[in-house]
Amino acid sequence: MNIRTNPNRLRGFEKHVKVENLSRRSILKGLGIAGSFVLAAPVMTRQAFAYETGAGKMPHGVVVDPRVFVAIAPDGVVTILAHRAEMGTGVRTSLPLIVAEEMEADWSRVHVQQAHGDEVKFGNQDTDGSRSTRHYLIPMRQIGASARSMLEAAAAKKWGVPVTEVKAQNHEVVHTSSGRKIGFGDLAADAAKESVPSVEGLKLKDPKDFRYLGKGQVSIVDLHDITTGKAHYGADTRLPGLKYAVIARPPVTGGKVKSFDDSAAMKVPGVEKVMEVKGWPWPSKFQPLGGVAVIARNTGAAIKGRDALKIVWDDGANAKYDSVTYRASLEEAARKPGLIVRKEGDVDAALKSADKVIVGEYYLPHLAHVSMEPPVAVADVKGDKAEIWAPVQSPGGTREDVAKTLGIPEDNVTVNVTLLGGGFGRKSKCDFALEAALLSKELGAPVKVQWTREDDVHHDFLHTVSVERIEAGLDKSGKVIAWRHRSVAPTIASTFAAGANHEAPFELGMGLIDNPFEIANLQCENPEAAAFTRIGWFRSVSNIPRAFAVQSMVGEIAHATGRDQKDMLLELIGSPRIVNLSSVKDPWNYGEPYDSYPIDTARLRKVVELVAEKGEWGRTVPKGHGLGIAVHRSFVSYIATIVEVAVDDKGKLTVPRVDTAIDCGTYVNPERIASQIEGAAIMGLSLAKYGEISFKDGKVQQSNFDDFPVIRIDESPAITNVYIVPPGADTPPSGVGEPGVPPFAPALSNAIFAATGKRIRALPIGKQLET
Amino acid sequence: MRTPPRKFQTLAAILSAGILLFATQTAFAQSTSPPSTTATRPAKVLPDQTSVPSSGPPSTTGQTTGEATRDPTIKKMNEDEKQKVDTKGK
Numbered sequence: 001m002n003i004r005t006n007p008n009r010l011r012g013f014e015k016h017v018k019v020e021n022l023s024r025r026s027i028l029k030g031l032g033i034a035g036s037f038v039l040a041a042p043v044m045t046r047q048a049f050a051y052e053t054g055a056g057k058m059p060h061g062v063v064v065d066p067r068v069f070v071a072i073a074p075d076g077v078v079t080i081l082a083h084r085a086e087m088g089t090g091v092r093t094s095l096p097l098i099v100a101e102e103m104e105a106d107w108s109r110v111h112v113q114q115a116h117g118d119e120v121k122f123g124n125q126d127t128d129g130s131r132s133t134r135h136y137l138i139p140m141r142q143i144g145a146s147a148r149s150m151l152e153a154a155a156a157k158k159w160g161v162p163v164t165e166v167k168a169q170n171h172e173v174v175h176t177s178s179g180r181k182i183g184f185g186d187l188a189a190d191a192a193k194e195s196v197p198s199v200e201g202l203k204l205k206d207p208k209d210f211r212y213l214g215k216g217q218v219s220i221v222d223l224h225d226i227t228t229g230k231a232h233y234g235a236d237t238r239l240p241g242l243k244y245a246v247i248a249r250p251p252v253t254g255g256k257v258k259s260f261d262d263s264a265a266m267k268v269p270g271v272e273k274v275m276e277v278k279g280w281p282w283p284s285k286f287q288p289l290g291g292v293a294v295i296a297r298n299t300g301a302a303i304k305g306r307d308a309l310k311i312v313w314d315d316g317a318n319a320k321y322d323s324v325t326y327r328a329s330l331e332e333a334a335r336k337p338g339l340i341v342r343k344e345g346d347v348d349a350a351l352k353s354a355d356k357v358i359v360g361e362y363y364l365p366h367l368a369h370v371s372m373e374p375p376v377a378v379a380d381v382k383g384d385k386a387e388i389w390a391p392v393q394s395p396g397g398t399r400e401d402v403a404k405t406l407g408i409p410e411d412n413v414t415v416n417v418t419l420l421g422g423g424f425g426r427k428s429k430c431d432f433a434l435e436a437a438l439l440s441k442e443l444g445a446p447v448k449v450q451w452t453r454e455d456d457v458h459h460d461f462l463h464t465v466s467v468e469r470i471e472a473g474l475d476k477s478g479k480v481i482a483w484r485h486r487s488v489a490p491t492i493a494s495t496f497a498a499g500a501n502h503e504a505p506f507e508l509g510m511g512l513i514d515n516p517f518e519i520a521n522l523q524c525e526n527p528e529a530a531a532f533t534r535i536g537w538f539r540s541v542s543n544i545p546r547a548f549a550v551q552s553m554v555g556e557i558a559h560a561t562g563r564d565q566k567d568m569l570l571e572l573i574g575s576p577r578i579v580n581l582s583s584v585k586d587p588w589n590y591g592e593p594y595d596s597y598p599i600d601t602a603r604l605r606k607v608v609e610l611v612a613e614k615g616e617w618g619r620t621v622p623k624g625h626g627l628g629i630a631v632h633r634s635f636v637s638y639i640a641t642i643v644e645v646a647v648d649d650k651g652k653l654t655v656p657r658v659d660t661a662i663d664c665g666t667y668v669n670p671e672r673i674a675s676q677i678e679g680a681a682i683m684g685l686s687l688a689k690y691g692e693i694s695f696k697d698g699k700v701q702q703s704n705f706d707d708f709p710v711i712r713i714d715e716s717p718a719i720t721n722v723y724i725v726p727p728g729a730d731t732p733p734s735g736v737g738e739p740g741v742p743p744f745a746p747a748l749s750n751a752i753f754a755a756t757g758k759r760i761r762a763l764p765i766g767k768q769l770e771t
Numbered sequence: 772m773r774t775p776p777r778k779f780q781t782l783a784a785i786l787s788a789g790i791l792l793f794a795t796q797t798a799f800a801q802s803t804s805p806p807s808t809t810a811t812r813p814a815k816v817l818p819d820q821t822s823v824p825s826s827g828p829p830s831t832t833g834q835t836t837g838e839a840t841r842d843p844t845i846k847k848m849n850e851d852e853k854q855k856v857d858t859k860g861k
Binding site: 054129252254281282284309315316319320326329333401493498501528530531697703 | 814830833855
C-alpha cells in the first residue's frame with residue numbers, strides 16, 4: 001500500500017509500477033539506466049514457446065481443449081472458465097484474460113465462471129507454488145487461439161470464402177476484402193461444429209497486437225463484488241436445512257478425546273447435538289484432527305455450546321513440545337555436522353585456512369497463515385454423493401480426498417470453489433472440508449463447519465521452525481573463500497510420513513542447495529529435526545528462513561570487511577553465469593526443467609542493480625534511518641528489495657520506503673505484480689515484527705490477532721515502489737505470488753543494523769529494539 | 772451477515788455439443804432466510820478442558836515422532852502425498 005499525504009502523489013499504477021525499458025546487456029555493462037519509465041508490453045513471440053515448463057508433469061497435467069474452457073452464447077457473451085482458485089492474486093482474471101486476448105474476445109463481453117474441482121476435465125488445479133501463470137500462459141493462449149480458429153473457420157464456410165480471407169477482430173469475424181462482419185454470437189452454433197485444431201498448427205497472435213496482455217489496465221473481475229460486499233466467500237454459503245457446527249479439537253497434535261460431558265452444552269439455546277468426530281493418528285495427510293462437534297441452529301450458538309463442553313483430552317506423545325527447549329535443540333543440531341546435500345570444494349579445509357571466520361545463527365519460529373477468512377466449508381452428503389462448497393486452493397485434491405475419506409467414487413463428489421479470503425497455503429489442505437463432509441454424512445443433513453480465529457491459530461498446518469547456521473571464511477583480502485550453511489527444520493513431509501526427520505528435496509531447493517554465490521568451497525548440510533506438530537506450506541515456504549539467513553550474513557560480512565552491502569552482495573553473486581548444480585543429488589528447481597529455468601546470475605545481478613539504481617541506494621537518510629538490501633531467487637523469479645527503516649530513540653520501528661525490483665519473465669498483468677509485491681512487503685513486515693507461534697506443553701500459546709498481530713495500516717510501509725524487468729523474447733514466465741516475501745526480512749534486518757548497529761538474528765523483532 | 776448467495780453454477784459449456792447456452796447445474800444454495808445469529812467471541816482457551824498427564828520425553832530434534840497409520844486408505848493417501856511432494860514439491 002502506498003499512502004502519501006500529497007494527493008498528487010497518491011498511489012497510481014503509473015507512479016509506482018515501472019516496467020523498466022532496459023536491456024540486460026545495459027545492466028551487465030554497468031551502463032546508465034534510462035531516466036524515464038516506459039511502460040512496455042512484454043514481448044511474447046512464437047520463440048517464447050521454445051521453452052518447456054513443468055506443467056505437464058503436475059498431477060493430471062494440462063488440458064488445452066477450448067470446448068472445456070470456452071462457451072459462446074447466441075447473444076455473444078463469451079464465458080471463460082477459471083479453473084484456479086482466487087485468493088487475492090487475480091488469477092481468476094489473468095488466466096481468462098489470456099484466452100480472451102488470443103481469441104479476440106472483447107473483455108467487456110466476457111463472463112468469467114469458476115470451475116468446480118475436476119482435474120481429469122480441467123487439468124491440474126492446485127493453486128499454489130506461484131505456478132498458475134507460469135504453467136498456464138501457453139495453454140491459455142492455445143485455448144484462445146483454438147477458439148478463434150474455429151470461429152474463423154465457421155465464418156469462412158458461411159461466406160464461402162477461404163479461411164485465409166477472414167480474421168477475428170474484437171468479438172467479430174471480418175471478411176477482409178468485402179468488409180463483411182459477423183459477431184461471435186451469430187457464429188457460435190456453426191463454430192461448435194468445427195473440429196478443434198491441433199496445437200501444432202495454431203497461429204498465435206503477434207504480441208504487437210495485444211490489447212490486454214502486459215498492459216495492466218484490466219481490473220480483476222471480482223473487484224466490484226468484493227468492494228460492495230457481494231462477493232461470495234466460503235462462509236456465505238447457505239443451504240436449506242443447513243446445520244452449523246464448530247469443533248473442539250485436540251489441543252495437542254496427535255491427541256484425542258478421553259471423555260467429555262455435554263450436559264451444559266446441550267442447554268445452550270440453539271444447540272441441537274453434540275457428538276464426537278473421528279480423527280486419525282498423526283500423521284494422516286489432511287485428515288481432520290477429530291474432537292467433539294457441537295451442532296446448532298447457528299454458528300454463534302454452536303460456539304457457546306462448545307465453550308460449555310467439559311472435555312478430558314489424552315494429549316498423546318507430543319505433549320512435551322516446548323518451543324524454548326526445542327529451539328535449543330535446533331541450535332545444538334546446527335552446530336554439528338549434518339547430512340551433506342551440496343558440496344563444492346573442501347569447506348573444512350578452507351575454513352581452517354581462512355583469515356577470518358564469521359558465524360551467524362538465525363532463528364525463525366513457527367508462523368501461522370491467519371488468512372483473513374478462517375477455514376470454513378459446507379458439505380451436503382446424500383447417500384453415495386457429496387457436494388462441497390469451500391474456499392479451497394486445491395479443488396481437485398479436495399474432491400479426491402473427500403471421495404477417499406467417505407469411501408465413494410470421485411465422480412460422485414462435486415467441489416464448488418468460493419472466493420478465498422486469503423490462502424497463503426493454508427487452504428491447500430482440505431481438512432475443514434473433510435470435517436464438514438463427515439459431519440454431513442453422520443447427520444444426514446447439510447453442514448457448515450466454521451473455524452474461529454482461535455481454531456485457525458491453534459490447529460494450523462504451521463510454517464516450520466528453523467535454525468540456519470552459516471559459517472563464512474574470508475581470506476586476508478576479505479574475499480569469501482568458504483561458506484557452510486546448515487539448515488535445521490522439521491519437514492513438511494512429516495505431515496505424511498511418521499519419522500520424516502530430514503527436509504525434502506523441494507525444501508532444500510528453496511534457498512539452500514540453490515545458493516547462487518560464486519564461492520569455491522561451498523557446503524550445505526541438513527541435520528535432522530523431528531516434527532511435533534503439523535507442518536505445511538506457507539507463502540514462500542523455506543525461502544523465508546533461508547533468505548533471512550543468507551542475506552543477513554551478506555550484511556554481516558559487509559560490515560566485518562567495511563564494504564557496502566550492495567557491493568558485497570554483487571561480489572558474492574559473482575560473474576554472470578548459469579549456476580552448475582551437478583554436485584547436488586536432487587536439485588529441485590520448483591518442478592521446472594533447468595534448461596528453461598536455470599539459476600542465471602546475470603538476472604540476479606540485474607535486479608540488484610536495478611533496485612539500487614531506482615531505489616537510490618546509498619542516498620543520504622536522516623539520523624536514525626538506515627537502508628538494507630537483499631536479493632533472492634524463488635519460484636524461479638528474481639527479486640531484490642531495499643528497505644528504509646526509521647528507529648526512534650525508544651526503539652520504535654517504522655518503514656518509510658520500500659523499493660523492489662522483480663524479474664518474473666514474461667507476464668500478463670503488471671498491476672497484479674505490483675499488488676503482490678505490496679502485499680508481500682506488508683506481510684513480510686508483519687512476520688518480521690510480530691510473527692511467532694510458540695508451544696508449551698504441546699499447545700499453541702497464541703490465539704488471535706492480539707497475540708499474533710498483523711501490522712495495521714499505520715505500520716505499513718509508507719511507499720512501496722515496484723520495478724519490473726521486461727522479459728526477453730525467450731524468457732518464460734515465473735512466479736509472482738510468493739517471491740516478494742523472502743527478501744523483505746533480511747533487507748529490513750540489514751537496514752536496522754545500518755540505523756542502529758543492532759543485528760537481528762532471531763525473528764520476530766519483538767522488543768529487541770526497545771531501549 | 773451478507774445476503775445469501777444467489778446460486779452457483781457448474782460449467783457445462785461445450786462448443787462441440789452445439790449447445791451454446793450453459794446447461795447450468797444449479798446447486799442448492801438458493802436464497803433462504805438466514806438463521807439468526809448471536810454475536811459471540813470464542814473463548815481463547817476452551818474452559819473446562821483438561822488433559823491427562825503425559826509421560827512423553829521432552830521435544831528434541833533427534834526423536835522419531837508420528838505414528839504409522841494402520842488404516843489402509845490413510846496409509847495410501849499418506850504415501851501418495853509423500854511421493855507427490857518428493858517429486859513435484861507441492
